[in-house]
Amino acid sequence: MAEKSEKAKPKDRIEELGEEIVRDVKGGRSPRFVTLARTRSNIVFDQKEGYLKLGKSKEERSFLNVAQSKRFMQTIAIAAKCHKFVTENLHTTIRGLFYQLKYSLGEDIDENIFNEQAESNPLIEDLEVGLGLSREALNLNANRKGVLAGNMKIKDKFGDEMIQIDCSKQGRSGWAIPSDVDNDIEFVDIKAKYVIVVEKDALWQRLNEDGFWKKENCILITPQGQAARGTRRLIRKLADAGLPVYVFTDSDAWGWYIYWTIKTGSINLAYIGKDVATPEARFLGVTMSDLDKYQFLNKLTINANEIDIKRAQEMLNYEWIKKSKEWVTELERMIKSKKKLEQDALQGPRLTFVGEYITEKIRNKQYLP
Amino acid sequence: MAEKSEKAKPKDRIEELGEEIVRDVKGGRSPRFVTLARTRSNIVFDQKEGYLKLGKSKEERSFLNVAQSKRFMQTIAIAAKCHKFVTENLHTTIRGLFYQLKYSLGEDIDENIFNEQAESNPLIEDLEVGLGLSREALNLNANRKGVLAGNMKIKDKFGDEMIQIDCSKQGRSGWAIPSDVDNDIEFVDIKAKYVIVVEKDALWQRLNEDGFWKKENCILITPQGQAARGTRRLIRKLADAGLPVYVFTDSDAWGWYIYWTIKTGSINLAYIGKDVATPEARFLGVTMSDLDKYQFLNKLTINANEIDIKRAQEMLNYEWIKKSKEWVTELERMIKSKKKLEQDALQGPRLTFVGEYITEKIRNKQYLP
Numbered sequence: 001m002a003e004k005s006e007k008a009k010p011k012d013r014i015e016e017l018g019e020e021i022v023r024d025v026k027g028g029r030s031p032r033f034v035t036l037a038r039t040r041s042n043i044v045f046d047q048k049e050g051y052l053k054l055g056k057s058k059e060e061r062s063f064l065n066v067a068q069s070k071r072f073m074q075t076i077a078i079a080a081k082c083h084k085f086v087t088e089n090l091h092t093t094i095r096g097l098f099y100q101l102k103y104s105l106g107e108d109i110d111e112n113i114f115n116e117q118a119e120s121n122p123l124i125e126d127l128e129v130g131l132g133l134s135r136e137a138l139n140l141n142a143n144r145k146g147v148l149a150g151n152m153k154i155k156d157k158f159g160d161e162m163i164q165i166d167c168s169k170q171g172r173s174g175w176a177i178p179s180d181v182d183n184d185i186e187f188v189d190i191k192a193k194y195v196i197v198v199e200k201d202a203l204w205q206r207l208n209e210d211g212f213w214k215k216e217n218c219i220l221i222t223p224q225g226q227a228a229r230g231t232r233r234l235i236r237k238l239a240d241a242g243l244p245v246y247v248f249t250d251s252d253a254w255g256w257y258i259y260w261t262i263k264t265g266s267i268n269l270a271y272i273g274k275d276v277a278t279p280e281a282r283f284l285g286v287t288m289s290d291l292d293k294y295q296f297l298n299k300l301t302i303n304a305n306e307i308d309i310k311r312a313q314e315m316l317n318y319e320w321i322k323k324s325k326e327w328v329t330e331l332e333r334m335i336k337s338k339k340k341l342e343q344d345a346l347q348g349p350r351l352t353f354v355g356e357y358i359t360e361k362i363r364n365k366q367y368l369p
Numbered sequence: 370m371a372e373k374s375e376k377a378k379p380k381d382r383i384e385e386l387g388e389e390i391v392r393d394v395k396g397g398r399s400p401r402f403v404t405l406a407r408t409r410s411n412i413v414f415d416q417k418e419g420y421l422k423l424g425k426s427k428e429e430r431s432f433l434n435v436a437q438s439k440r441f442m443q444t445i446a447i448a449a450k451c452h453k454f455v456t457e458n459l460h461t462t463i464r465g466l467f468y469q470l471k472y473s474l475g476e477d478i479d480e481n482i483f484n485e486q487a488e489s490n491p492l493i494e495d496l497e498v499g500l501g502l503s504r505e506a507l508n509l510n511a512n513r514k515g516v517l518a519g520n521m522k523i524k525d526k527f528g529d530e531m532i533q534i535d536c537s538k539q540g541r542s543g544w545a546i547p548s549d550v551d552n553d554i555e556f557v558d559i560k561a562k563y564v565i566v567v568e569k570d571a572l573w574q575r576l577n578e579d580g581f582w583k584k585e586n587c588i589l590i591t592p593q594g595q596a597a598r599g600t601r602r603l604i605r606k607l608a609d610a611g612l613p614v615y616v617f618t619d620s621d622a623w624g625w626y627i628y629w630t631i632k633t634g635s636i637n638l639a640y641i642g643k644d645v646a647t648p649e650a651r652f653l654g655v656t657m658s659d660l661d662k663y664q665f666l667n668k669l670t671i672n673a674n675e676i677d678i679k680r681a682q683e684m685l686n687y688e689w690i691k692k693s694k695e696w697v698t699e700l701e702r703m704i705k706s707k708k709k710l711e712q713d714a715l716q717g718p719r720l721t722f723v724g725e726y727i728t729e730k731i732r733n734k735q736y737l738p
Contacts, residue, residue, distance in 0.1 A: 088720070091578055093571040096716040102669055103717030141574055147545060156540030159580050163540040171525030171532040172554070173545040176516060179574075185541070202462040205510055205548075209460055211528050300471055347465040348472030351457070 010137045014083040017131065021076070030064035033075050035130035036271065038122075043270045045320070050263070050279030052270040054129070061126075074114065075123050075130075077101055082127070085139035091180075093141050094124055129271045136180035136229075146231035147174035147201065149208050150219030151191035157184035167219075174208065177221075179230045181237060192219045195238050196284070196358060199225065199249035199258055203343050203354060212355045219243065226258055229269065232276040235262055245281040246367060248358060251288055251330070252304065252340040253311035259283050264320075283368040284361050286341045288333040294357075300345035304338050326368045379506045383452040386500065390445070399433035402444050404499035405640065407491075412639045414689070419632070419648030421639040423498070430495075443483065444492050444499075446470055451496070454508035460549075462510050463493055498640045505549035505598075515600035516543035516570065518577050519588030520560035526553035536588075543577065546590075548599045550606060561588040564607050565653070565727060568594065568618035568627055572712050572723060581724045588612065595627055598638065601645040604631055614650040615736060617727060620657055620699070621673065621709040622680035628652050633689075652737040653730050655710045657702040658695075663726075669714035673707050695737045 021031040036042065037057040044055045061072040081100050085092060092100075098117045114120045128135055135142060154165040154175065167175045178185070196218050198204045204222035207213070213220040219238060223231045239245050247262055249255030265277035291297050312331040321327045334340060346354045361367060390400040405411065406426040413424045430441040450469050454461060461469075467486045483489045497504055504511060523534040523544065536544045547554070565587050567573045573591035576582070582589040588607060592600045608614050616631055618624030634646035660666050673681075681700040690696045703709060715723045730736060 085720070090720045092575060092716055092720050093713070095571060095711075095713045096575070096720065099669055099711075099714050099717045100720075103665060141571065144570065154540070156542070158540045159583075163538050165538070165540060165542070169532050169534070170545075171523070171527045171534060172547045172549075173525070173534070176539075176542040176545045178541045180541075201513065202464060202510065206461060206465070214528075296472060300468055342464075342468075344462070344464045345468050347461055348468045351454070351459045351461050351465065351469075 010131075010133050010139075011083065011086045013131050013133055014079050014086070017079060018083075030062045031072070032060050032062040033072060033126070033130055034058055034060050035126045038125060038129065038271055040267070043267055045264070046273075047319070049274070050320070051273045051277035052265040052267060053273035054271050059126075071123065074120070075126055077104075078120065078123055078127055079131075082138040082140070089139075091139045091141050094121060094135070097124070097140060125271060134182070134272055134275065136182060141179040142229045144177060144179040144230050145225070145228040146177035146221065146223045146234075147204060148177055148219060148221045148234070149174045150213045151189075151217060152187060152219060153189040155186040155188055168214070172205070172208065174204070174220075177228075177231050177234055179228070181230050181234045187237065187241070190219075190238075190241055190243070191217065192243065193217050194244045194246065194362075195219045195221060195235065197227075197235060197245065197247045197262060197281075198222045199247075199255055199343060203248075206347070206351060206354055207358075210352055210355050212358070215355075216359065223258065223262075227262055229276060232262060232265075232269075232278075235278050235281070236276060239278045239280050245278055246284040246358075246362060247281050248284045248343060249286075250340070250342045251286045251290075251334070252342070253308040255343075256311070256315065284358065285367070286343050286346065287368065288330050288337070288339075288341065290341065296349055297341060297345060300348050301337075301339040301341050304334055304340040308340055309335055309338065324369050330368065379500075379502050379508075380452065380455045382500050382502055383448050383455070386448060387452075399431045400441070401429050401431040402441060402495070402499055403427055403429050404495045407494060407498065407640055409636070412636055414633070415642075416688070418643070419689070420642045420646035421634040421636060422642035423640050428495075440492065443489070444495055446473075447489065447492055447496055448500075451507040451509070458508075460508045460510050463490060463504070466493070466509060494640060503551070503641055503644065505551060510548040511598045513546060513548040513599050514594070514597040515546035515590065515592045515603075516573060517546055517588060517590045517603070518543045519582045520558075520586060521556060521588060522558040524555040524557055537583070541574070541577065543573070543589075546597075546600050546603055548597070550599050550603045556606065556610070559588075559607075559610055559612070560586065561612065562586050563613045563615065563731075564588045564590060564604065566596075566604060566614065566616045566631060566650075567591045567712070568616075568624055569712060572617075575716070575720065575723055576727075579721055579724050581727070584724075585728065592627065592631075596631055598645060601631060601634075601638075601647075604647050604650070605645060608647045608649050614647055615653040615727075615731060616650050617653045617712060618655075619709070619711045620655045620659075620703070621711070622677040624712075625680065625684065653727065654736070655712050655715065656737065657699050657706070657708075657710065659710065665718055666710060666714060669717050670706075670708040670710050673703055673709040677709055678704055678707065693738050699737065 024031040036054045037059045042055040042057040046053050061068045063069050063072045081097055098120050101114050148167055149170055150167050152167050156163045165175055201222050201224045207220055247259045249258050262278055263281040265273040269276050312335050315321050316331050346357050393400040405423045406428045411424040411426040415422050430437045432438050432441045450466055467489050470483050517536055518539055519536050521536050525532045570591050570593045576589055604614055616628045618627050631647055632650045634642040638645050681704050684690050685700050715726050
């Protein structure tokens with residue numbers, strides 16, 4: 001399980017699993033693989049730490065159990081492939097893994113190990129949890145999305161070379177955040193003082209053009225919508241480096257979801273909860289209470305749709321929301337007014353107002369927990 | 370119209386429009402704005418050049434015409450804002466423009482110029498066509514997507530600084546292709562010999578990890594699915610620099626669509642057809658005929674769905690497809706077998722096979738027109 005392997009190398013950890021199986025077979029016992037259950041009932045919100053994680057329920061796949069032997073065999077086949085990838089030092093995706101598994105059965109065997117990728121996906125998660133290793137450590141890339149600019153450098157091992165990328169010299173493009181920000185990659189010379197995460201790439205480009213990160217000495221990130229694993233992990237790592245994290249989204253259902261996912265993690269990734277959650281993150285805006293302070297925004301609200309209203313109502317039932325007077329006020333205001341506000345609206349008076357808004361909000365500590 | 374303004378600066382071009390209007394008003398004539406029709410009936414496929422473009426039908430918005438005066442006023446309001454953006458040397462998106470227009474009416478006027486962005490979008494296209502300027506030249510960023518690696522450098526004006534980005538030193542990330550690849554940006558030191566466009570980012574990462582672009586001295590691009598404006602334009606520019614362009618996608622409806630969009634342009638962007646189409650592009654694969662040459666792929670086909678079959682049938686009716694025996698064979702084979710093939714499947718035997726496949730296909734000139 002996760003605890004014992006935190007320092008183990010992926011290759012060693014997979015080999016340990018193999019050795020256990022061989023020992024069981026030689027000892028006349030049924031080989032088995034133990035993992036934590038990823039069912040809803042085993043996903044808990046850690047009130048103290050502030051993120052979603054797995055509980056203690058375990059699941060076992062035993063070879064000599066008719067109901068489990070197929071899944072056991074499939075899990076071991078995946079482990080063997082990942083061992084190969086790690087040994088070769090080559091990466092692929094779960095789609096690439098799926099095709100390797102399909103391919104690797106000899107021509108004379110009719111039955112495929114997997115017929116659909118949907119079969120292999122949950123087993124990869126089993127392995128991640130059971131071995132205490134992320135899929136990135138198993139050389140499986142996840143989808144990547146997200147861009148960064150700011151005063152920091154990246155050392156990225158590329159082939160035999162160590163490449164250094166200066167995130168303050170990426171022009172209009174920014175540095176594209178990869179799937180894996182943990183292995184063979186380092187973040188050095190972090191001179192920036194805080195991190196601002198901007199929901200939309202359009203607003204990131206606006207702020208980047210203004211040299212916002214330069215003037216403010218911050219790190220400017222956009223997840224380009226909902227944050228991918230790599231971006232969530234990177235935000236966590238920057239928080240670990242001591243940088244405060246502020247999140248700037250629309251004031252609507254989707255924007256809040258993006259914020260809470262960065263902050264508390266998500267149900268889907270509860271099995272690696274701690275590594276991809278940043279409970280220290282603060283919500284900078286836009287907020288419904290901005291309408292009081294910035295009068296012009298009242299002309300620029302748009303109609304909330306049913307999803308926004310429904311989501312706001314659901315959020316009012318969360319324990320951690322109920323505790324925050326500010327969030328309750330925000331949500332109730334949207335439900336009552338049936339209006340929402342986009343971060344793009346800040347460009348109404350002048351394009352450069354977006355940066356002024358962020359600076360003022362941070363200076364006055366006007367953010368939500 | 371497009372012809373006369375190709376060398377004009379955006380600011381001058383908008384001012385010309387303003388001066389024309391003033392002349393009309395002073396001369397007692399109704400001010401008007403002329404653009405090309407972007408209706409289906411005015412979109413033609415240029416057989417000789419091989420791309421989709423607008424025909425010669427014109428549309429006029431006249432101020433003193435009750436049916437047209439609102440659109441005339443809206444178009445001029447957009448032109449005025451773009452003039453402001455260009456003068457300030459600041460960029461935004463069409464969403465940012467929408468909010469500036471909403472904002473700019475005084476507090477005492479109840480009626481908004483635009484109530485929905487859907488109203489302003491087509492008018493921006495009118496302006497692009499009427500002025501012969503792309504929206505990027507009007508300082509309106511479009512969505513960006515796509516990544517590049519290879520032996521070339523980029524000079525990108527960022528603030529007062531000219532930043533140089535080496536696309537061979539971007540590690541696992543690659544250089545993120547921006548929305549605008551024409552203004553204040555230059556491509557220099559293009560040492561690569563050809564361009565390979567890979568549909569999926571997953572495969573781009575696979576090839577990038579293998580140092581494929583380094584060994585082959587090519588430029589490795591992924592549009593990350595359907596190509597955004599910036600990526601299409603960049604491919605066109607690299608073809609203009611004399612580099613052959615090969616496109617590598619799945620053998621299915623979506624993959625073909627991505628290819629044909631890069632090659633011939635698309636109906637939506639027919640109004641800037643020539644600038645975003647690369648008729649010289651060749652289709653490298655994967656193809657149904659790969660099944661004959663690479664036996665193992667027969668185990669790795671997946672079922673074609675209804676959309677794939679329907680799309681293949683439609684494509685058989687296109688004039689330019691009918692002329693190509695190879696494409697007809699491809700499409701008929703998929704319709705008959707009801708099977709399709711993903712580029713990911715090439716990883717079946719070994720992860721590095723993807724690069725071997727590409728090299729062999731190019732060497733043997735095994736590509737479709």
